[in-house]
Amino acid sequence: MTARNPHHLPFFVYGTLRPGEVNHDVYLRGRTETEEPGRLDGAVLYDGPGYPYAVEEPGAAAVRGELVTARPESYDRLLLELDELEECVSEDPASLYVRVARDVVRLRDGAAVRAWVYVAGPAVAEKLRLDGRRIAGGDWRAHG
Template identity: 35%
Template sequence: MVADGLFVYGSLREGGSNHAWLMRTHPEGLTRAWVAGRLFHLSAGYPALVPEPDPAEPPPGPGWVRGDFVGYEDEGDLDSALADLDPLEGVEEGLFTREIRPVVLEGGHRYRAWAYVFHVERLPRLEKEAIELPDGDWAPYL
């Protein structure tokens, strides 16, 4: 499966504590985007996206998580960026899983992007222990 870029929705976004880490991967650009899912704020100080099927209505709105689509020159640059970001996101430790998700850009264009997500099996625990953000935007915590 091939992705067109990366979707970031938490501390890697502009204004986030790890945005500089993202910028050192030399992206070509960032644009506002949405991924279908539910967003939670964890007590550890970062968000968790649980993917879901696309809502009936286009973004923004319920069932969409706001973030940025990050583009790279080519697949090699994207792979290099992911190799740099995976340790930060705790992929090897199982904190997040990286998977390709459909992403909708601000202008309505659709692409496929890697996103760091929590698996749906963790949803019951998130519903008990985390704060769900119904508007799908982690910006107030940046």
């Protein structure tokens, strides 16, 4: 077994990468060690065309999803693939998503775990705040 790199953060997924969703099977199946329910506080969820966007909003309720820990041998490639899937270009303010390290609450024990989260990029977040459709309860699966 490959030793875990302390810089390899788990991922917090809240949309199509969640277990049972289409991108989970394509990107994560067989490449994870654990998948467990989690909550990102200080964010709201918006319904995008075909997928959701988390938008950071201090004091907001929470976004529901899963904390996914990748297998060490899969981590580096998975990180690149997820950045590509999420159209995440860190230097581009027009990027659909940006990957940020945030504390996510692990629901089984209430512990805060540092994880990568793909949140709406600045331009997308601004547009969503103006005329986006919020998902009540912060759970994309439950919104219907």
